[in-house]
Amino acid sequence: MKYVAYIIIVLALGLGIFNATKLDFDALLEGESMVGVITIICSLCAIMLMLILLISKKIEEKSKGRS
Known part of the structure; x- marks a missing residue:
């Protein structure tokens, strides 16, 4: 899942x-130009x-390690 992200x-x-x-x-x-602006916003x-x-996957891994 990490590589897909x-x-x-x-x-x-x-x-x-x-x-851009x-x-x-x-x-x-x-x-x-409007299409470009919308696409840049969607990309962000x-x-x-x-x-x-x-970040949530890292938190999940750390919480499983403590249990």
Whole structure:
């Protein structure tokens, strides 16, 4: 499960970087730039969720070790 989370983080990071190239800072919320903004936000959400999952797995392993 840990490797899947790392793969998803890398893919989301790549997708965010790719869509950052599509941003037009003069018209940030119009057309293709809007799609880029939404995709970057979704990528950041996916990264945060995977980091939360990894941290919760570490906590679970430590709590099982103490029991």
